[in-house]
Amino acid sequence: MASWAEFAAAEPALASRVADRFAIRKHKTLATLRKDGSPRISGIEVEFGNGELYVGMMPGSRKLSDLQRDSRLALHSPTEDPPEGHPAGWPGEAKISGRGVPVDAADSIQGARFRIDIGEVVLTHLNDAGDRLVVESWRPGQSRRRIERR
Numbered sequence: 001m002a003s004w005a006e007f008a009a010a011e012p013a014l015a016s017r018v019a020d021r022f023a024i025r026k027h028k029t030l031a032t033l034r035k036d037g038s039p040r041i042s043g044i045e046v047e048f049g050n051g052e053l054y055v056g057m058m059p060g061s062r063k064l065s066d067l068q069r070d071s072r073l074a075l076h077s078p079t080e081d082p083p084e085g086h087p088a089g090w091p092g093e094a095k096i097s098g099r100g101v102p103v104d105a106a107d108s109i110q111g112a113r114f115r116i117d118i119g120e121v122v123l124t125h126l127n128d129a130g131d132r133l134v135v136e137s138w139r140p141g142q143s144r145r146r147i148e149r150r
Helices: 004-010 012-022 062-069
Strands: 028-033 039-044 046-049 052-057 072-076 093-107 111-126 133-138 145-149
Touching: 004 012, 004 052, 004 111, 012 046, 012 093, 012 111, 028 062, 039 062, 052 062, 052 093, 062 111
Parallel strands: none
Antiparallel strands: 028 039, 028 072, 046 052, 052 111, 072 093, 093 111, 111 133, 133 145
């Protein structure tokens, strides 16, 4: 697992592009695991600060219960449609998976805040010609991978 700062130090250009994808809108999507192991998706806001990536949850929320039971999670950036009449101009989307580590104790008034320990970062976009899907990924201890698909 890695902090946001460790990822950004290893892959500064990719980290910048991923942060840009997360910055386009306030609301992102969080995936957690329910008690029975099935996935749950929820809206969430994220915060980049002090070299870390954070999420916060309301007290009593299902996503908070999920993370307290099983720290595995995935975040998905907001998405945008391609510009009108220019499908090759699609700016892409970003995903981050890892574990939520509590940084503030959950209480009945404030909820909880989690730091994300990053296990994988993925940026999906189109190549410059707009005719291939590009999937760039990074994992701690590994170099960035780039795959192009038709």
